[in-house]
Amino acid sequence: MRLPSHEDVLSAHERIAPHIHRTPVLTSTYLNGLAGAELFFKCENFQKGGAFKTRGACNAVFGLPDGRAEKGVATHSSGNHALSLAYAAARRGIPCHVVMPRGAVRAKKEAVLGYGGRVVECDPSYASREAALDRVRKETGADLVHPYDDPRVIAGQATCSRELIDQAGNLDAAIAPIGGGGMVSGTCLALSGEAPGTTIYAAEPEQADDAARSLRAGRIIADDAPETVADGLRAPLKELTWHFVSRHVADILTVSEREIVDATRLVWERMKIVIEPSSAVPVAAILKNTDIFAGRRVGVILTGGNVDLGGLPWARR
Amino acid sequence: MRLPSHEDVLSAHERIAPHIHRTPVLTSTYLNGLAGAELFFKCENFQKGGAFKTRGACNAVFGLPDGRAEKGVATHSSGNHALSLAYAAARRGIPCHVVMPRGAVRAKKEAVLGYGGRVVECDPSYASREAALDRVRKETGADLVHPYDDPRVIAGQATCSRELIDQAGNLDAAIAPIGGGGMVSGTCLALSGEAPGTTIYAAEPEQADDAARSLRAGRIIADDAPETVADGLRAPLKELTWHFVSRHVADILTVSEREIVDATRLVWERMKIVIEPSSAVPVAAILKNTDIFAGRRVGVILTGGNVDLGGLPWARR
Numbered sequence: 001m002r003l004p005s006h007e008d009v010l011s012a013h014e015r016i017a018p019h020i021h022r023t024p025v026l027t028s029t030y031l032n033g034l035a036g037a038e039l040f041f042k043c044e045n046f047q048k049g050g051a052f053k054t055r056g057a058c059n060a061v062f063g064l065p066d067g068r069a070e071k072g073v074a075t076h077s078s079g080n081h082a083l084s085l086a087y088a089a090a091r092r093g094i095p096c097h098v099v100m101p102r103g104a105v106r107a108k109k110e111a112v113l114g115y116g117g118r119v120v121e122c123d124p125s126y127a128s129r130e131a132a133l134d135r136v137r138k139e140t141g142a143d144l145v146h147p148y149d150d151p152r153v154i155a156g157q158a159t160c161s162r163e164l165i166d167q168a169g170n171l172d173a174a175i176a177p178i179g180g181g182g183m184v185s186g187t188c189l190a191l192s193g194e195a196p197g198t199t200i201y202a203a204e205p206e207q208a209d210d211a212a213r214s215l216r217a218g219r220i221i222a223d224d225a226p227e228t229v230a231d232g233l234r235a236p237l238k239e240l241t242w243h244f245v246s247r248h249v250a251d252i253l254t255v256s257e258r259e260i261v262d263a264t265r266l267v268w269e270r271m272k273i274v275i276e277p278s279s280a281v282p283v284a285a286i287l288k289n290t291d292i293f294a295g296r297r298v299g300v301i302l303t304g305g306n307v308d309l310g311g312l313p314w315a316r317r
Numbered sequence: 318m319r320l321p322s323h324e325d326v327l328s329a330h331e332r333i334a335p336h337i338h339r340t341p342v343l344t345s346t347y348l349n350g351l352a353g354a355e356l357f358f359k360c361e362n363f364q365k366g367g368a369f370k371t372r373g374a375c376n377a378v379f380g381l382p383d384g385r386a387e388k389g390v391a392t393h394s395s396g397n398h399a400l401s402l403a404y405a406a407a408r409r410g411i412p413c414h415v416v417m418p419r420g421a422v423r424a425k426k427e428a429v430l431g432y433g434g435r436v437v438e439c440d441p442s443y444a445s446r447e448a449a450l451d452r453v454r455k456e457t458g459a460d461l462v463h464p465y466d467d468p469r470v471i472a473g474q475a476t477c478s479r480e481l482i483d484q485a486g487n488l489d490a491a492i493a494p495i496g497g498g499g500m501v502s503g504t505c506l507a508l509s510g511e512a513p514g515t516t517i518y519a520a521e522p523e524q525a526d527d528a529a530r531s532l533r534a535g536r537i538i539a540d541d542a543p544e545t546v547a548d549g550l551r552a553p554l555k556e557l558t559w560h561f562v563s564r565h566v567a568d569i570l571t572v573s574e575r576e577i578v579d580a581t582r583l584v585w586e587r588m589k590i591v592i593e594p595s596s597a598v599p600v601a602a603i604l605k606n607t608d609i610f611a612g613r614r615v616g617v618i619l620t621g622g623n624v625d626l627g628g629l630p631w632a633r634r
Contacts, residue, residue: 024341026363045589046343107586265626269424272362272622274589305589309582312629 001239004151004158006193009186012155013162016058019091020159023047025167030270035286036294040168044160045275045305049087049111051080051232052160052183052303053147059156060145061088069094074142076100076122076129078231079108080304081147086117097142099132105231107308125225126236148182149238157186162194164299171198172296177281177303178202178211178252179233181241187301188248198299201292202245202252203285205230205260211237211245212252229257232278232304253285253292260284267302274305318556321468321475323510326503329472330479333375336408337476340364342484347587352603353611357485361477362592362622366404366428368397368549369477369500369620370464376473377462378405386411391459393417393439393446395548396425397621398464403434414459416449422548424625442542443553465499466555474503479511481616488515489613494598494620495519495528495569496550498558504618505565515616518609519562519569520602522547522577528554528562529569546574549595549621570602570609577601582631584619591622 026041044052061073072095075085082098089096096117100109101124112119122132137144146153160183165171174191176183184202191198204212208226214237222236237245245252255263263284264277279302286293286300343358361369378390389412392402399415406413413434417426418441429436439449454461463470477500482488491508493500501519508515521529525543531554539553554562562569572580580601581594596619603610603617 050589268591269626272367272591274585274591309586309629309631312626 001243002151003240003243004155004189006189008151008155009158009162009190009193012059013159015062016055016156016159019058019062019088020048020054021046022163025164026271026273028271036290037286038297039286040164040171040297040299041271042160042164042299042301043273044301044303045273045279049080049084050304050306051084052157052301053081053084054087055159056153056156056182057081057084057088057145060150060152061085061092061094063152064143068143072096072140072142073145074133074136074140075145075147076133077147078234079104080232080306083108083111083115085145086112086115089117090115095140095142097136097140099129099136101129105306105308108306111306127224147235148180148185149240151240153182154185154189154240157183158190160301161187161190161299164301165191165195168299170297171195171299173199173201173293174299174301175201175203175282175285176301177230177233177278178204178245179278180235181211181237181245183301183303184249185241185244188244192248199250200248202249203282204252204254205233205281206254206256208234209254212254214242215245215249215252230260230278230281232276233281253289255281255284255288259288263287274307275302276304276307279303279305318560319468320557320560321472321506323506325468325472326475326479326507326510329376330476332379333372333473333476336375336379336405337365337371338363339480342481343588343590345588353607354603355614356603357481357488357614357616358588359477359481359616359618360590361618361620362590362596366397366401367621367623368401369474369618370398370401371404372476373470373473373499374398374401374405374462377467377469378402378409378411380469381460385460389413389457389459390462391450391453391457392462392464393450394464395551396421397549397623400425400428400432402462403429403432406434407432412457412459414453414457416446416453418446422623422625425623428623444541464552465497465502466557468557470499471502471506471557474500475507477618478504478507478616481618482508482512485616487614488512488616490516490518490610491616491618492518492520492599492602493618494547494550494595495521495562496595497552498528498554498562500618500620501566502558502561505561509565516567517565519566520599521569521571522550522598523571523573525551526571529571531559532562532566532569547577547595547598549593550598570606572598572601572605576605578631580604591624592619593621593624596620596622
């Protein structure tokens with residue numbers, strides 16, 4: 001296991017700067033009122049490709065030596081990492097192969113194809129995705145860019161929290177949604193180096209609470225393909241993300257499907273921004289746990305904004 | 318007729334600054350590509366109250382002498398001016414009476430009530446709204462703050478384009494949706510003083526094209542309650558707005574209902590921001606008239622973001 005260092009974060013930030021947006025930090029008087037806290041929303045829904053994943057994907061793709069890069073990159077992903085990798089590969093002009101479960105959000109598949117990526121469909125189970133990816137790599141010799149269990153990817157995601165503390169100033173706490181743990185690990189990596197006084201929380205759907213159970217058990221517990229409206233948060237922790245989560249995360253807060261959908265709608269309605277349900281998980285967690293966050297300055301990472309606008313979360317109830 | 322001056326704009330900006338957001342200007346590589354132009358989106362959907370109308374309403378409310386202010390303010394509005402006036406009155410702690418047509422967007426009525434305003438319902442015709450407003454004013458002695466035919470309101474709306482040119486730099490053109498003409502008049506007032514080289518366009522629904530027909534005819538043509546998904550643009554020009562529109566607007570471009578809905582969805586999907594259909598009218602006009610805008614730096618005023626998220630424009634087709 002090669003751990004990414006704080007030096008890796010600094011060079012990642014320099015490497016990816018021409019290819020990503022320094023996304024804005026928004027505030028909302030209304031949401032501050034509900035939470036009794038001062039919230040700083042880092043809007044990765046405005047990121048290139050519509051999600052923070054473009055940071056890690058760009059760091060991996062642009063860090064490849066020319067000889068390896070020409071064989072392309074490959075990954076599996078339920079969505080955002082897929083299109084972020086396709087975006088990064090397109091910018092470097094190299095092939096990109098993406099293994100996607102058949103049930104993935106249509107808009108995300110179309111975006112991969114739109115960037116010139118190749119989509120290889122598989123069954124939704126995690127095991128099936130890994131098998132399909134193995135086949136693709138053997139065929140093509142492409143470099144594997146795992147969605148999160150990769151030091152290059154974690155160093156890339158860490159650039160998000162670096163920007164957040166630069167834009168929002170000193171924070172008492174930071175919170176991000178947790179699926180496989182890439183964004184949370186990046187947040188741990190960045191803040192342990194640059195803002196060690198900031199308490200780090202993660203937020204997770206009750207219906208996909210493997211990370212919360214892992215933290216309580218002191219070891220990785222993995223569920224296979226849990227069902228949640230927060231479709232970006234179904235992946236299990238892996239060795240590298242477990243390293244950061246187990247050492248630096250104060251608590252993992254869980255919320256119900258209903259709370260996720262309500263928080264999604266609240267952000268659309270009040271902040272006038274489009275976020276995907278995964279992004280609303282930390283918002284729901286803050287509103288559910290006002291005792292933890294009241295009176296504090298809290299950074300909230302809104303991880304992405306890729307939703308099928310034909311089928312809204314609250315219309316599916 | 319008392320015309321607002323450029324001096325009035327400067328004092329409006331100073332007066333309202335504590336009560337409004339200096340909203341961000343966003344750009345989109347994707348939309349620039351579609352338009353073949355460099356677009357600068359002034360995001361008044363992020364404004365207090367969810368629309369630019371808060372600028373004019375605050376200028377009117379905070380400019381009232383104490384003696385007159387205590388009797389409150391009154392208006393009629395299909396939506397955004399209503400809640401903006403309620404917001405401004407609430408901040409000053411004075412009563413606010415709003416005449417609203419029965420068919421107005423539910424979210425807007427609720428927002429007026431949420432700010433402590435009083436809603437007086439009437440029939441949707443323009444004539445019925447004016448009659449109801451007369452009754453309210455006689456009962457209460459409240460100061461009339463017309464949604465747009467008021468020099469204080471136009472001077473307030475003008476602060477939006479002042480900020481836009483400060484944020485985006487020199488612009489070849491600016492475009493805003495036109496209903497009663499308050500925002501467009503404010504844009505004319507601000508830019509004729511501060512950026513006289515900027516060509517000003519307005520955009521209007523084909524189904525409510527009374528301003529376009531007025532400009533061609535050289536006199537005000539008013540329709541009573543036209544039907545369009547862009548519900549903020551149904552009001553007719555009045556004396557004061559006609560003054561600015563007839564003198565400073567280069568052209569009024571019209572778009573179909575379908576084009577408005579498609580542009581609304583495009584902005585949600587690609588820019589990840591919630592805008593109401595009225596805001597999408599200039600976006601649709603730019604995409605329909607690439608010959609006019611290609612290669613130019615164009616300011617686009619996204620006027621508001623108040624929509625009922627239960628019933629999306631594209632689900633109503």
